[in-house]
Amino acid sequence: MKIDILTLFPEVIDAVLGSSIIGRGRDAGLISFNSVHIRDFAEGRHQKTDDYIYGGGKGLLMMAEPLYRCHESVCNGEHVHTVLMSAQGTPFSQETARRLLKEEHIILVCGHYEGVDERFIEECVDEEISLGDFVLTGGEIPAMAVADAIFRLVPGVLAEEVCFTDESHWSGLLEYPQYTKPAQWHGKKVPEVLLSGHHGNIDAWRFEQSLKRTFIRRPDILENLILTDDEQKILDKIKKDLE
Secondary structure (H helix, E strand, C coil): CEEEEEECCHHHHHHHHCCHHHHHHHHCCCCEEEEEEHHHHCCCCCCCCEEECCCCCCCEEECHHHHHHHHHHHHCCCCCEEEEEEEEEEECCHHHHHHHCCCCEEEEEECECCCECHHHHHHHCCEEEECCCCCCCECHHHHHHHHHHHHCCCCCCCCCCHHHHCCCCCCCCCCCCCCCCCCEECCEECCHHHHCCCHHHHHHHHHHHHHHHHHHHCHHHHCCCCCCHHHHHHHHHHHHHHC
C-alpha cells in the first residue's frame, strides 16, 4: 500500500506520519508514503501556486497547472486513484478506509486557501472526502487522518488484527469501555466480570456495552445495523432500562 500526499507543507506530513506505529510500518517495508511539494512544480521565481478568483470573491484559489504537474509526476503516465480532501466531500468512515485499502496506490491532494481550480478536480480527482461538516485551513490534517486510518489496516502494521477489528466502527458498533491497572481508582472499580477470567461472560458483557454505548451516543448507526433476534432482545432491554 502506497500513499502519495500532494501538499504545500511536506514537513508537516513527514513529521506526523513518520513517527510511532505508521513510521515503524514504513521502516519495516509494509507501507509507503511520500509527501510531494506542490510548489516544486510551480513556474516563476516565486513559484506561485495560487491566484485571485475569476468572478470576484475573497481569498485565493489553488491553480490547476502546478497541481496537475505535481499529480502527473506521481502518476507517471498511469491512473492512480486520487482523492481531494475537501469540506464538500463525502464524510470519511471506517468503511471508506476499508474500501481504499483495496487500492495499491492512492494520491491524496491537500487543498488550501479557498480551494482548488475546478478544472483540476474534473481532470484528475476520482473522489472528494471530508472529515466532517466543518472547515479547516488546509487539507493536511484530513489527509494524515485518512492515511493513518488506511495504513493501520495493512497486515503487520498493528501487532494483531484484533487491534482494529475490536475497535469502534469495525463491526458497526462503538467500542465497549476498557480498563487497566489498578483495579480500583478514585473509588471507581473495574467491573467484576472483567476480572473473572470467564471469556464467554466477558465477550457477552463487552457486546452489551458496545450496543448500549452506540444506542446512547450514535443511535443513527443502529438504523442500518442488522441484529440477530437475540441481539435485538439485548437492545430492547437496554432501551427499557434507560427509560
